[in-house]
Amino acid sequence: MIAALRGAGNASDPASGRRVSAKVAVCVVFVAANFMAIMDTTIVNVALPALGRDFGMDGSELSSVNVGYLVAMAVFIPVSGWLSSRFGTRRTALTALLLFTVASGLCATAGSLAALTGYRVLQGVGGGLLAPVGMTMMLRAFPVAERLRAQKYVMVPTAVAPALGPVLGGWLVDTASWHWVFLVNLPAGALALLFGLRTLPDFPGTGAPRFDALGFVLAGGGLAAVLYALTRGPDRGWGSGQILVPLVGGAVLLALTAVWELHTRHPMIDLRIVEDQLFRTTQLALLPMGAAFMGVLYLYPQFLQTGLGYDALRSGLATFPEALGMLTASQLVERLHDRVGPRRLMVGGGAGAAVIVLYLATAASGAPPVTLYPSMYLLGCSVGLLFASGQNAAFVTVPASRTADATTVLNMQRQIAAAFGVALAGTLAGAGTGSGAAGDYRAGLLTMAGVSLCACLFALRVSDRRVHEGYRADATQTARGESVPMRRAADP
Structure with a gap:
């Protein structure tokens, strides 16, 4: 998918590409994408009772909807840097945005909990890539002296999205249905994607070395296991084997990640x-x-x-x-x-x-x-x-x-x-x-x-x-x- 965007820059109208500065383009796309990704961590919470009624599930079973999203985000955060170096920030960001938007539409069509969880995992993959690559583009588009000014816009999703999620989600569930907590992403995602295709600059990578498969497995597995344990621990009890095993195992994997990444020649995450x-x-x-x-x-x-x-x-x-x-x-x-x-x-x-x-x-x-x-x-x-x-x-x-x-x-x-x-x-x-x-x-x-x-x-x-x-x-x-x-x- 990333490779398919390789020639997307040539499809833009040169005139329109120069009417919007690189800084504005990066700000708009990053803020819109990050807003959606962060809001989706809270907006779904208020829809869980409605989902339970439709799917005939109780609250404990429905937790997979959020856990799948958060774990997928954690797994794919480490690989975002390698993808940016390999394909450039522009292609990586647009692909992640496309994946997140398409997955949001699929979530709204889900007819079962298993399908919804799977689509939420796809959403999490897109969300996990969006934040790091978007922040990288912001830092490279703005010189140090201008970054505080850019912070005014970067703080918008961090500040507003977690608080707006429950309010907007509650209103959508009360006035329409749970499907709309996912459908609300479609117009925003489509507009951000079209805008990005026409205006977003690229910051070429230095040329990524061979993919660090072991580093990805260790980091992704460790983050996923620890995040799962921390997310489910308060409900299931910290003494439960279902929590202790992933918590301890994840901590060991993260420790091994640090050792491997500090000694391998081409680390995926340069610690x-x-x-x-x-x-x-x-x-x-x-x-x-x-x-x-x-x-x-x-x-x-x-x-x-x-x-x-x-x-x-x-x-x-x-x-x-x-x-x-x-x-x-x-x-x-x-x-x-x-x-x-x-x-x-x-x-x-x-x-x-x-x-x-x-x-x-x-x-x-x-x-x-x-x-x-x-x-x-x-x-x-x-x-x-x-x-x-x-x-x-x-x-x-x-x-x-x-x-x-x-x-x-x-x-x-x-x-x-x-x-x-x-x-x-x-x-x-x-x-x-x-x-x-x-x-x-x-x-x-x-x-x-x-x-x-x-x-x-x-x-x-x-x-x-x-x-x-x-x-x-x-x-x-x-x-x-x-x-x-x-x-x-x-x-x-």
């Missing part, structure tokens, strides 16, 4: 990228913050529904202020970055998140509900400060030729962090009284506050000096005309 001190320290802060944020987003709607009596749609709307807060933070970071420095912004964001989640934990014991809306907004602002500053700083000193490796590693840790946060939150909440009272979620929220504080402490190690040195080095390269090779959609 030596973590030798970059700035990249490594920012990842150490982003990982716990991602876990805490997803853990809170998992617990908070349940607290609203079981503790305060909200319905699904109202709890989704009450969660949405965090998206507005993250968007606000993406605007603030660009203005404050040079004056305050990324380290202080990240530390402030982590500390603010810890304090707010701590307040939410006390809210589970009786704080006024009216205070929850501004609390979620401020939580979004705090998390957004750390995410936007950290993601920008992570790639400042990463050479353009290694952005694919860096984005692959970042997206792998993001998947594991999200799964770990939800698993930890779900386990702690389930260990409560089980009465459905709001206090059942207090332990989970207190723990998420502690995890947020860990992100704050790791952020203290981020070096503002290295960030500014990276900016100066990039400015020097730009002045010398040492830009990243790029082909427009209309170029041969």
Whole structure:
């Protein structure tokens, strides 16, 4: 399929290809594609009861719909860098977008749980490729000095999609049917694909070496097993053999992956990228913050529904202020970055998140509900400060030729962090009284506050000096005309 797009650039209208700048084209396609991929991790949740009625299944059996999607994403994240180097970023991105869109249409036609799970796996393959290759294109299209401006757009799917999923999904299921939670992807996917075919530039790879089959098996199998265990652990119990075996086995496979990739001549994932001190320290802060944020987003709607009596749609709307807060933070970071420095912004964001989640934990014991809306907004602002500053700083000193490796590693840790946060939150909440009272979620929220504080402490190690040195080095390269090779959609 990727090879079929090899000549797609020649099919574009040269005039139209030059009317849209490379930066705009990359932004539009990446934001649209990433928005759909992220939203699909949450929009389907509210459709599960309707799916159960149609297929005659209970909740435990329906979990394969989401687990299949998440596991497929995890398996194919590691291979995205190799595909980009082998076929170029443009063909890889467009193929992943096409696969995701077609699979969405197939999901809507599914007549059985087995068929729906299979189509969701196809969706996960496309989604797993989209995020890393899209981020690689963004980093290579924008010089270091302009990336904070681009962050305003990159943050849109990260901020809005998880919160919009339950709201949109609930509305679609109530007013139409569960099929529409998948059909909604078709017009967006088709438009993004057509736009990308005509305008998306290509960043040719350096020529991928032989495919690292063993690395793919180890990394993909390890990620899939660990993610499966983390996703199902809270429901089935951590002492169950169905959870312990994949959890331990997956951890062993990931350890073997690290050993193999560090010693093989042509690694699929060049883990030596973590030798970059700035990249490594920012990842150490982003990982716990991602876990805490997803853990809170998992617990908070349940607290609203079981503790305060909200319905699904109202709890989704009450969660949405965090998206507005993250968007606000993406605007603030660009203005404050040079004056305050990324380290202080990240530390402030982590500390603010810890304090707010701590307040939410006390809210589970009786704080006024009216205070929850501004609390979620401020939580979004705090998390957004750390995410936007950290993601920008992570790639400042990463050479353009290694952005694919860096984005692959970042997206792998993001998947594991999200799964770990939800698993930890779900386990702690389930260990409560089980009465459905709001206090059942207090332990989970207190723990998420502690995890947020860990992100704050790791952020203290981020070096503002290295960030500014990276900016100066990039400015020097730009002045010398040492830009990243790029082909427009209309170029041969």
